[in-house]
Amino acid sequence: MNQMLAAYIERFGGDEVVRVEPRPIPEVGPSQVLIAVHAAAVNPRDWLLRDGRYVFRSFVVGFPKVLGSDVAGVVAAVGPRVSRFRPGDEVVAMQTTLGQMGGFAEYMAVHERAVAHEPRSADHAHCAGLGVAGLTALQALRDDVGLRGHERVAILGASGGVGHYAVQVGKYLGAQVIGVCSGANHAWVRELGADEVIDYRTQDVVGALAASGGVDVVFDAIGKSSLERVRGCLRAGGRYVSTVPTGENARDQLRSTPTQLLGMPGGLVSRMVLCRSRGADLAVLASMVDAGGLRTVIDSVYPLAQTRDALARSRTQRARGKIILAVRS
The missing domain is CATH 3.90.180.10 (Medium-chain alcohol dehydrogenases, catalytic domain)
Structure with a gap:
């Protein structure tokens, strides 16, 4: 055959x-x-x-x-x-x-x-x-913005394919996770591990994040925002990362590259995650599944x-x- x-x-x-x-x-x-x-x-x-x-x-x-x-x-x-x-x-x-x-x-x-x-x-x-969606979440948070255990990360689109993995990867990396999604999805996004949730339909997301002390990372899992739009909620040294390679995000990444490469204190960084097909990273995700940290x-x-x-x-x-x-x- x-x-x-x-x-x-x-x-x-x-x-x-x-x-x-x-x-x-x-x-x-x-x-x-x-x-x-x-x-x-x-x-x-x-x-x-x-x-x-x-x-x-x-x-x-x-x-x-x-x-x-x-x-x-x-x-x-x-x-x-x-x-x-x-x-x-x-x-x-x-x-x-x-x-x-x-x-x-x-x-x-x-x-x-x-x-x-x-x-x-x-x-x-x-x-x-686990492929595109899981790898995108892992590579964006671990590699592209270097999320660290003491930091706060907001996941835009936390109930979607990439977003629901990102909530769990953020917790795996030790961060405090704020999930942004519709109110109908709040309960199960919390079940995935989100420490806080924001309803984008009824709340000013950037304002709510700023009022709660700001965040170190905004992961835009739906690609509808930009560094400029979320600037008001980012702490000094904050990073914005998007899954969608728009012209605006490309320009922001180019402009912020010196900040990232030179480690300029307090500067904001914009990144676009381009998912890489890596068996080694799929093995990391598989180990997280078997350890009960990812589903x-x-x-x-x-x-x-x-x-x-x-x-x-x-x-x-x-x-x-x-x-x-x-x-x-």
């Missing part, structure tokens, strides 16, 4: 361009792992790519394009240079930037550096969400045949946690 079921596009457009039909099973490169995909996570990059608006679409060359980057499943085969995995291993992976996506399919080939063993305490569906909240599960519906749900930006495709029953 050399065919698999996959969700793919042959041109950019709306829902109508997404097809779920047989495609060839990808060949396995020398350093690649072929994963029999059991579950895949949906991210905004998937519908942005479908629309032709994904910022890194030039790296995903040619049509047809199989959507999706985050998967969990079982190793089906490995290339001759692969040393850390073998057939039968249960793994989680995020496709590399140059790997041409490919997650919304029954099989995905990916470089072994982008793969980690699944946590023992979670199923495939809950592991699949994936699933908003909804769709079969692969309903990929269009899953993308539509993601596009509402109202999902509470992660949207998952069940690729194999």
Whole structure:
């Protein structure tokens, strides 16, 4: 058998361009792992790519394009240079930037550096969400802004895919976490570990944060703010980090780079997190899951045949946690 079921596009457009039909099973490169995909996570990059608006679409060359980057499943085969995995291993992976996506399919080939063993305490569906969203939260807070244990961090969009991981990663790093989300989500964001919550619909978020003593870090998990907009709640030496590479955020990052590089006291810093596909970081997240410090909240599960519906749900930006495709029953 050399065919698999996959969700793919042959041109950019709306829902109508997404097809779920047989495609060839990808060949396995020398350093690649072929994963029999059991579950895949949906991210905004998937519908942005479908629309032709994904910022890194030039790296995903040619049509047809199989959507999706985050998967969990079982190793089906490995290339001759692969040393850390073998057939039968249960793994989680995020496709590399140059790997041409490919997650919304029954099989995905990916470089072994982008793969980690699944946590023992979670199923495939809950592991699949760890890719883009979990890695973004970890890399933004740990690496891009260097969140420290005594600091206060505000998570904008704390109930979303990235945000709900960021709340937990912030607590794992020892920080005091303030979750910003709608009032309907306050209780469960507190359950995730948030020390305080702010309702963006009824409160002036920046004013409320400033009135409570300010914060050291603002993590914008929905990409709708900027350093200028949150300046009023940042303490001296504060950092703003966004998941969306807007022109304004790019300019702010460029302007604040000398402050960060030279360690200028009191200066404010703006950063954009560009998620890196790292198996080593997926292993960190897996260890957090097994230690009880991290869990994936699933908003909804769709079969692969309903990929269009899953993308539509993601596009509402109202999902509470992660949207998952069940690729194999």
